[in-house]
Amino acid sequence: MATKINGVKGMNDLLPGQAARWQEMEAIAREVFALYGYREVRTPVVEPAQLFARGVGEATDIVKKEMYVFEDKGEDLLALRPEGTAGTVRAFIEHGAFVEGPQKWFYVGPMFRRERPQKGRYRQFHQIGCEAFGIAEPFLDAEQIALLDDFLARLGVRAELKLNSVGDRSCRPAYLQDLRAYLGSHKGELCADCNERMERNPLRVLDCKVESCQPVLAAAPRLLERLCPECAAHFEAVKSGLDALGVRYTVDTRLVRGLDYYVRTAYEFTSDALGSQSAVAGGGRYDGLVETLGGPPTPGIGFALGQERLAMILEKAGRAAPERKPVVFFVSADEAGAREALRRAAELRRAGIACELDPRGGKMKAQFKQAERVGARYALVLGGNEVQTGQAKLKDLATREETPVALADLVARVR
């Protein structure tokens, strides 16, 4: 045998047994999105690298160290998309969709980040996400969060909703300055990581889990208390919208989003069924992003949900993934029976009834085992006798009972 070639690190195969779960996930997502008026958009997996530098943020980890970037035959600098929002916004602008008023779009597909893989984090991972453009009002935020909540509920997933506001251009900069100053004056009491984060991403410091940092962090200024009147009103309205929709949440003042473009509403659904990567979905508002990427000033809000993480939760909850099983499995006793099985299987399939047979023929025992393994409901033995008389016995594989059936009536009997 030639040497074996393995798949790329952090990029996983989804075998047929698992794929059923993913199909279910996506089918329910499509249904729920439709209920809320979101329509599917499909954009390329590859985009100009520039798009993410400008959209996601030059200083973010995603752009700085996690992007797959390559030269396209010495010409353009391209990137495998690390997230879905930038490309969706690019398409929104490029096709002038903004002239038609507000748009609600969703997408499903693979994203790529070159990180060290661990539980719940992979180099190719899959997201279901949505973006709503052109509506700045807070009830949209509430409705979109409710959409995600509905979706998770339909799958029987219990996840905790954490909500926060990260302010906007008029209140966040001043707050960050104050926060930096405060943290700077307590340098000695904070861990090494915090001292690093202080400059790069001071909001992250608030999230530190190190015990010795806690006293300083507890007394740190809170963004929620420093929101400008507009942001504060927006946040209150989002909360009242969620209350009206019956969506339960907890306000988490430490909740931070990693991408530069977020303003105001930020939220996350977390589950303790996951490993250390506890967020199954996260989202927020990005009112300046369309403009940053060359479009007209357009408010926007969206979320992304990690399919691998959701699958992990479903699996842990022991929720069975529905798979379509054959209704009939044809067992052939001889050559004539095998030929008849081929014909009858075609007849059933034309009628929309799933069925299988074992083209290898062979011993009936082996064929029955095969029928059992693929989960067929009935087995039907065909041989010279049945072909001649047109009569056969339909065997219910669960009860092992056989009932006579005329081959001419087969479709009607198993439909």
Added chain:
RNA sequence: GUGAGUAUAGCUCAAUCGGUAGAGCACUGGACUGUGGAUCCGGGGGUUAAGGGUUCGAGCCCCUUUACUCACCCCA
């Protein structure tokens, strides 16, 4: 990028003090030649991740490499 752990059959794992590489599951054949799941008996499967070292002798001890896993950073 940093740290820790693991690596034996397709899968899950054993192998005593360093002394002849095993079991269960799965697959397959038979008991049962036109009727599956149970039971019993049999069969194929291995460079013990790779390379080197110590030793009379290494799956086991030492070194190097690789892969995987988990965690940090960060995120879905």
